[in-house]
Amino acid sequence: MDKVFIIAQMEQAHTDAVASGLQLAKQLNKNAEVFAYSYAYFSGPESYNPRLVSVAQKQLMDQREAELKQHLVDLKGEDIPVHMVWSKYLFEHACHHSIRHGFDLMVKAVHHADHYLPTDWQLIRHTRIPLLLLTSNPLTKGNATLMAVDLATHDPIKQQLNSVVVAYGKQLAEATGTKLHLAFVLRVPKILRDMDLIDTHALVKKAYKDHQKQIAKFNMDPECIHIIAGEPELCLFELACRLKSKYFVIGARQREGLLGRIIGNTAELVLERMRSNVLIIPADDQLLAPLTL
DSSP: OOEEEEEOOOTTOSSOHHHHHHHHHHHTTOEEEEEEEEOOOOOSGGGGOHHHHHHHHHHHHHHHHHHHHHHHHHTTOTTSOEEEEEOSOHHHHHHHHHHHTTOOEEEEEOSBTTBOOHHHHHHHHHOSSOEEEEOOSGGGGSOEEEEEOOTTOOOHHHHHHHHHHHHHHHHHHHHHTOEEEEEEEEEOOHHHHHTTOSOHHHHHHHHHHHTHHHHHHTOOOGGGEEEEEEOHHHHHHHHHHHHTEEEEEEEEOEEEETTEEEEOHHHHHHHHHOOSEEEEEEOOTTTOSOOOO
């Protein structure tokens, strides 16, 4: 354990995952290893010649390895282990290798500042260790870490996931020197709020009272506890923007669906909007152990 699995960024990425991952590993007092993935389709007559394909594959990987090692030299990280992987589906190797070899954090840069690519979603849906997705949005220049939990849940798995989210959020905030905030959203449809059919202020006030014991266990500044009424994806996005959250921490339950592995609808909607660096905590058995906050 205490190892960080860093996925080296491709040229199109807006963020240097290697530099950021190494810095975070140092802050967390963990050992880092870098994994560089390559894959290419070959067409024409050479695609039918295994020898030519093998030569081209090696040439591509050698070139990428040389560039990556030079980048590590520039970062004064010459001793960092580097692994070159030829794989069509990055997520399959990354998710399997990271859990099998005792890594406890995966770091990857997103390629587009405003949305995730299919590979990012596959990692989110299949990872069995915490996954940090880095972006270059302006919010990442802020100085806050925002955690999202469900204080009202009676589901034992979700309650354990809340504890893990808070534990990782605290660890991340302490290591990065960011101010820790916690958010809980009371789901109230917009149409009900617009029609003034519900007194949202009374709901929020009651929620603070009902969850007072839970909140006290977090041992946080009361000013940094935020209970909001509305739609989670909008409320959390607006709060993250207001706080200028550099990091956003959320738990995700992964389930098998008709079209493959999925995460909860709420988590997916939240992630689609979020513009902070996002730490996703999967509801994996090895993480959902009783924790002391």
